[in-house]
Amino acid sequence: MSTVPPADAPSPEDLTPVFEVTDVRRDGDRVLYVGYPREPPATVESELAPLFYEQGFEMHLQARGGSPSGEYAIVASERSIGIDGIPWKNVALALATILTTLYAGTVWYHIDVAANPLHALQAWPFSLAILTILGVHEFGHYITSRIHRVDASLPYFIPIPPPFGTAGAIIRMHGRMPSRKALLDIGASGPLAGIVATVVVTVIGLSLDPITVPRSIATSDAARIEFAEPLLLRGLAWLTGQPLSYADPTRQLHPVVFAGWLGMLVTFLNLLPVGQLDGGHVMRALLGRRQETVAAAIPAVLFGFAGILLLRGDVSIEAGIWIVWGVFTGVLAFFGPAVPMREEPLDRKRQAIGLVTFVVGALCFMPVPFRIVV
Incomplete structure (x- = not known):
């Protein structure tokens, strides 16, 4: 040698x-x-x-x-699981997402920023709520990755224009998963941590006074967006005794509630059991290699669901979200999920955690997340 x-x-x-x-x-x-x-x-x-x-x-x-x-x-x-130097890309994307969510918040607060762009700072509760939900979700993944000594990046926030201001956040993991146990823990930790933050944000939003919509906007004949109410949102409204709508068109739920709604939508989409999505990790940990059969069916289910909505004739634009996600999950299914080094089955505790994770996703499901009313 x-x-x-x-x-x-x-x-x-x-x-x-x-x-x-x-x-x-x-x-x-x-x-x-x-x-x-x-x-x-x-x-x-x-x-x-x-x-x-x-x-x-x-x-x-x-x-x-x-x-x-x-x-x-x-x-x-x-293997290196540390952070080398200042993560400038993560910082830049986080700052950009703060700006885009502040700007998106001005839409829901009906704040005019044309005269003074600094008025966008008044939308800070919406921006803070969104970033908290996404940050808690991704740091759930990050911390669990460190526990299992899997190299993971800090969160990359994704800024987009209004009405949402963000398309979520991701972390990048390098190297292979050591076991199905680690895959389950890392995959489930994000949605479970994120849903706790979502519940807290939503309850706070429901407790806040509704905002006042200018009458010119409330009584306008222009197209408007109506959002669906997932079971989790309805349950939280029932538990807190707060309404989800008002008879007076000039009264509108506080935008922080909408931040919670967005957290629920992101949770459901992340838990689709395919590819590198959180749901794909959890299902791969639960079923082993049989997960690929489930993943292959997901795009067909989404396309079929979009087809049903299109046949109804009144949700043609709104069905587009499922067409887009049908294509996206088809690509994810093609590349496949993370493959652990060890294939030992999970214990009953982790099997239960995996099932609870998918129950959380079901509570966040909305057949038509939003519709455009003309």
């Missing part, structure tokens, strides 16, 4: 059952174990990946191009 692997890395003897090591080399920060597989390459990776993971390394097996003897190399690199 020309090089001895680091003390904290697997030894060549540890690999012997599935990989015959003939040489160990350094390649910058990586360690290369050169040799010959004793099993098919896929089996070598599935057998050795957990060993390297437990000792703080990521690994992959690659054929050594140009080698007449059919040599392979196991390429091992130390």
Whole structure:
């Protein structure tokens, strides 16, 4: 052997059952174990990946191009789950989303910013509510990822124009999931943490006084948007004894309630059991490889649902959301879910957590999230 692997890395003897090591080399920060597989390459990776993971390394097996003897190399690199430097992209996107949600809030507060753009600051409760829901959701993923020592980025917020001001937020995970247990914990932690924040925000919004809509707007014949009421929103209104609508058209629910509504919509969409969505992670952890069968059916279900709405004739524009998500989930299903290194079934506790997570999604479901009334 020309090089001895680091003390904290697997030894060549540890690999012997599935990989015959003939040489160990350094390649910058990586360690290369050169040799010959004793099993098919896929089996070598599935057998050795957990060993390297437990000792703080990521690994992959690659054929050594140009080698007449059919040599392979196991390429091992130390895992890093820390944050290097200031995450400027995350900060910039967060600041941009603050601006776009403030601007979106001016629509719901009926604030005129034409004369003075600083008036948009009056919409801070809406912006804070949205960012809190999204932030709690993503940091649920982030913290659980750190617990399982899976490398994850800080949240990337996604700014868009009104009426929402944001398309949500994401975190990026690098490397492979160590187990179905970790996949379940990481996948479910975001929606469960986010729904707690959504409930708190919604209850606060329902307790706030309704805002006054200018009569010229309230009595206008212009098109308006009507939002659906998911079971969770109706339940919270019932528990708090607060109305979800008013007979007086100049009275409107506080925009913080709309922030809670948006949190419910994001939760449901995230829990569609396909691909890299949270629901895809949870379903993959629950069902193992059988999850792919469920995922393949989701786009067809969404397209079918859009077709039913189109046949009704009065929701043609609103059905577009399910057509878009049918295409999106079709792409996600094609690329597939995260694949854990270990396929041990979940214990009953985590099975229950997975089922509760999907119940939360069902409580947030809206057949037609909004409709445009002319």
